[in-house]
Amino acid sequence: MANLESTFRKFATYGDTAASGNDMTSKNFAKMMKECGVMDGKTVTSTDVDILFSKVKAKNARNITYPEFMEALKELSGKRFKGKSPEEALQSIHKLIEGKEPANVGTTKAVAAGGVDRLTDTSKYTGSHKERFDESGKGKGIAGRADLAQNTGYVGNYKGSGTYDKTH
Known part of the structure; x- marks a missing residue:
């Protein structure tokens, strides 16, 4: 379980240097589910992940805490690993997530x-x-x-600039 919590904190602070790691945004939650293989595009889609995030977070909150994250995993495990018992499905989803770190794949260089x-x-x-x-x-x-102005009093292409005092 400590391994799972450290993974949660790594993804919670990804992309935000001021983040404490105690709560996770929707964007980071979706990134975690995708990179850890929970979101497979067939049984669990990005829409499922977004709906679940809104469902488990507190009413007026923008982020989820670790206990809310664990509740989300319980709900996702049943959907992701159909046919397994709830305990086996939860263990399987924990194995997918434990020890992972956010990757910088696809960043522009x-x-x-x-x-x-x-x-x-x-x-x-x-x-x-x-x-x-x-x-x-x-x-x-x-x-x-x-073209910086020289402010000499003469037009730019005038050939006899500076000769007035000599002739008069």
Whole structure:
């Protein structure tokens, strides 16, 4: 039973660093049932798990506690292991859950594939885009993105800027 409670606490704190591990959300409950093999898609579906979660939790609560979790397992065991006695079914469901941990399967990781390398290589940039980076490939910031005004009093393409005082 201690093994079962430690599994409950691991799944209860999954994805929430502030969680105490004393109660579990609906999302983590469904994740636990799926990863431990209780939810098989035929006899026990995600809908069954969601309905059961709502049934065993306290009236105005959002999470279930460990005793409510144990009650949910009793109800699920009869549905998951039909034909076995209630005690055998409960033992079978405990064996499925004990000692498991939440997995990070399916999480997205950054991939530096050929396309990404090609698009992030600043030496291949042309036109106005190459002005945004220095020789080492480091971005210049706002200086590389905007034409900054010089406030000299002359129009940008005027060739004789700074010559007025010399002629007059």
